[in-house]
Amino acid sequence: MRAAVMYGAGDVRVEDRPDPKIVQPTDAVVRTIASCVCGSDLWPYGSMPATDTGRPMGHEFLGVVEETGADVTGLKAGDLVVAPFTYSDSTCDYCAKGLHISCRNGGRYGFDGVDGGQGDAVRVPHSDGTLVKLPVAADSELVPSLLALSDVMTTGHHGAVTAGVGHGDTVLVVGDGAVGLCAVIAAKRLGAERILLAGRHAPRTDLGRDFGATDVVAERGDEGIAHIRDLTGGVDKVIEAVGTRQALDTALGAVLDGGTISRLGVPQYEQGPIGPAEFMRNITLTGGASPARAYIEQLLPDVLDGSITPGRVFDRTFALDQTPDAYRSMADRQVLKALITP
Amino acid sequence: MRAAVMYGAGDVRVEDRPDPKIVQPTDAVVRTIASCVCGSDLWPYGSMPATDTGRPMGHEFLGVVEETGADVTGLKAGDLVVAPFTYSDSTCDYCAKGLHISCRNGGRYGFDGVDGGQGDAVRVPHSDGTLVKLPVAADSELVPSLLALSDVMTTGHHGAVTAGVGHGDTVLVVGDGAVGLCAVIAAKRLGAERILLAGRHAPRTDLGRDFGATDVVAERGDEGIAHIRDLTGGVDKVIEAVGTRQALDTALGAVLDGGTISRLGVPQYEQGPIGPAEFMRNITLTGGASPARAYIEQLLPDVLDGSITPGRVFDRTFALDQTPDAYRSMADRQVLKALITP
Numbered sequence: 197m198r199a200a201v202m203y204g205a206g207d208v209r210v211e212d213r214p215d216p217k218i219v220q221p222t223d224a225v226v227r228t229i230a231s232c233v234c235g236s237d238l239w240p241y242g243s244m245p246a247t248d249t250g251r252p253m254g255h256e257f258l259g260v261v262e263e264t265g266a267d268v269t270g271l272k273a274g275d276l277v278v279a280p281f282t283y284s285d286s287t288c289d290y291c292a293k294g295l296h297i298s299c300r301n302g303g304r305y306g307f308d309g310v311d312g313g314q315g316d317a318v319r320v321p322h323s324d325g326t327l328v329k330l331p332v333a334a335d336s337e338l339v340p341s342l343l344a345l346s347d348v349m350t351t352g353h354h355g356a357v358t359a360g361v362g363h364g365d366t367v368l369v370v371g372d373g374a375v376g377l378c379a380v381i382a383a384k385r386l387g388a389e390r391i392l393l394a395g396r397h398a399p400r401t402d403l404g405r406d407f408g409a410t411d412v413v414a415e416r417g418d419e420g421i422a423h424i425r426d427l428t429g430g431v432d433k434v435i436e437a438v439g440t441r442q443a444l445d446t447a448l449g450a451v452l453d454g455g456t457i458s459r460l461g462v463p464q465y466e467q468g469p470i471g472p473a474e475f476m477r478n479i480t481l482t483g484g485a486s487p488a489r490a491y492i493e494q495l496l497p498d499v500l501d502g503s504i505t506p507g508r509v510f511d512r513t514f515a516l517d518q519t520p521d522a523y524r525s526m527a528d529r530q531v532l533k534a535l536i537t538p
Numbered sequence: 539m540r541a542a543v544m545y546g547a548g549d550v551r552v553e554d555r556p557d558p559k560i561v562q563p564t565d566a567v568v569r570t571i572a573s574c575v576c577g578s579d580l581w582p583y584g585s586m587p588a589t590d591t592g593r594p595m596g597h598e599f600l601g602v603v604e605e606t607g608a609d610v611t612g613l614k615a616g617d618l619v620v621a622p623f624t625y626s627d628s629t630c631d632y633c634a635k636g637l638h639i640s641c642r643n644g645g646r647y648g649f650d651g652v653d654g655g656q657g658d659a660v661r662v663p664h665s666d667g668t669l670v671k672l673p674v675a676a677d678s679e680l681v682p683s684l685l686a687l688s689d690v691m692t693t694g695h696h697g698a699v700t701a702g703v704g705h706g707d708t709v710l711v712v713g714d715g716a717v718g719l720c721a722v723i724a725a726k727r728l729g730a731e732r733i734l735l736a737g738r739h740a741p742r743t744d745l746g747r748d749f750g751a752t753d754v755v756a757e758r759g760d761e762g763i764a765h766i767r768d769l770t771g772g773v774d775k776v777i778e779a780v781g782t783r784q785a786l787d788t789a790l791g792a793v794l795d796g797g798t799i800s801r802l803g804v805p806q807y808e809q810g811p812i813g814p815a816e817f818m819r820n821i822t823l824t825g826g827a828s829p830a831r832a833y834i835e836q837l838l839p840d841v842l843d844g845s846i847t848p849g850r851v852f853d854r855t856f857a858l859d860q861t862p863d864a865y866r867s868m869a870d871r872q873v874l875k876a877l878i879t880p
Contacts, residue, residue, distance in 0.1 A: 478826030
């Protein structure tokens with residue numbers, strides 16, 4: 197089969213790899229119908245040291261079950277499924293409490309002999325616990341929005357949930373990437389009345405307005421903070437959907453004492469400001485990697501009935517062979533989020 | 539009047555200072571009956587650069603109202619009152635949401651021309667919004683426990699509340715200082731079933747057991763973490779009542795993915811570990827300086843009826859003139875918490 201492999205910064209290749217086969221009796225093999233490139237894929241794309249072995253890429257995919265292991269009971273060949281961006285058994289103590297991202301037996305696509313999602317097919321470990329069946333046909337126009345449940349939409353939702361967004365709230369979303377935009381959808385869905393979106397790419401913030409953002413803050417740094425404070429006096433709930441220190445500093449500058457910052461962007465820093473100043477202000481820092489699997493079934497009805505349309509974050513479609521172009525276009529910010537089809 | 543003033547590390551003096559007078563119409567003058575030394579007073583006691591002017595010390599006191607300003611309506615001379623460790627108007631937006639520590643018009647004792655609490659008397663700004671009347675006599679044996687409401691008990695409670703402690707929970711309290719011990723009281727009061735106390739001073743951890751700790755972990759660092767994990771498999775809720783990086787690292791090592799660490803000790807660091815590892819684990823970092831005023835009335839009935847006895851953290855009483863000894867004894871860990879009487 198064909199699959200995308202990263203060999204270093206800026207070096208993604210589509211190459212032939214062994215066809216996935218059932219290894220464990222809990223595995224399923226999924227023939228990919230749609231996958232995509234994640235903002236988090238761009239971090240190694242910008243900085244990964246060159247390697248001879250390469251790393252299979254991609255962790256968001258939707259496809260048709262082709263084969264199942266002997267112990268798989270909930271899936272059969274022909275099922276259309278979406279995969280959360282990590283696999284999980286859905287039975288361990290962490291999964292039981294909805295924290296599938298920390299599954300005792302879970303793992304990441306593209307590591308430990310597991311395929312990446314950007315390819316013709318994927319062997320999915322713990323497939324019963326991982327994959328979610330979709331009640332639509334493989335050619336449904338809902339596919340992009342359903343694919344968004346694999347990561348960006350469930351991640352945006354995680355931000356809104358952990359920030360404690362509720363009816364009538366004012367929420368700041370920092371970052372106009374696909375996750376930030378999905379956080380806008382999620383905040384609105386949970387009842388936020390005023391949603392400020394900090395971002396400076398007009399096509400993205402325009403989409404953010406469509407999704408429910410009531411105000412757009414294009415300035416960065418202190419100017420951005422001043423603008424947010426002018427508009428609101430400060431906000432109680434912030435979803436930080438970038439991962440840089442600057443984004444965190446914006447969140448800290450905009451949040452009111454006693455407020456909550458939920459982080460969705462993988463931090464590009466090891467240490468951060470949690471000293472006496474933040475302590476005196478009673479800032480809560482929460483969020484993290486989304487337990488996507490826990491949220492898919494929760495959000496699915498809203499995708500199916502069209503209440504939310506997170507698939508709109510995909511603004512260009514690439515054939516699998518063009519995956520290197522998809523990375524380049526996203527890294528150059530010409531594309532918000534690239535959809536990949538076989 | 540006499541009052542304690544710190545002139546540098548290890549240099550606390552009791553000296554004559556001007557008698558407090560009403561300055562603002564919202565002021566009250568309180569004649570002190572009991573005050574105490576806070577764990578946080580020990581940080582400057584250990585490191586404050588020498589100064590000629592000195593800094594009035596103390597922010598926990600209980601006393602009798604002596605005089606009130608023209609605008610004070612809720613207090614009168616003769617009222618026995620306890621003061622939360624910061625003053626606040628109880629009317630601003632922050633106070634309205636129970637975050638009196640961030641009061642728009644609030645401040646700290648010993649700063650900006652306001653007396654410290656370790657003295658014969660204190661001018662209390664915004665006295666109507668700050669002081670809480672106590673329905674006992676000034677010679678009540680409840681005075682130590684009522685004084686504890688000014689800081690340690692309300693701070694311990696803040697930790698339990700922000701950590702989300704509820705019925706049946708397992709909670710780790712890091713630190714066997716007065717705040718840690720009060721956090722044990724608070725966790726038990728909120729229904730925690732198992733309370734691990736990390737501390738290595740037997741007289742203190744013994745008191746912690748009296749307060750409700752079910753397990754004591756005397757080891758530090760990795761050994762302590764291993765012991766906690768042996769006992770519990772990891773805990774969902776941690777109250778960090780020290781403020782050092784080691785204590786935070788213990789909390790991070792003991793907490794389960796998806797868990798909450800509430801910090802009560804003023805951080806003795808500016809930056810801390812909030813990078814990809816903590817992000818992937820979905821650790822929530824919360825807590826901060828307690829809005830003591832918000833909690834006093836809530837905890838008062840339990841002190842009055844003897845359900846909780848936080849005053850037991852006071853293990854030695856000093857006369858005001860002996861305040862330097864009180865500091866020394868606490869710094870040397872001979873005394874857990876020093877009560878000071880005129």
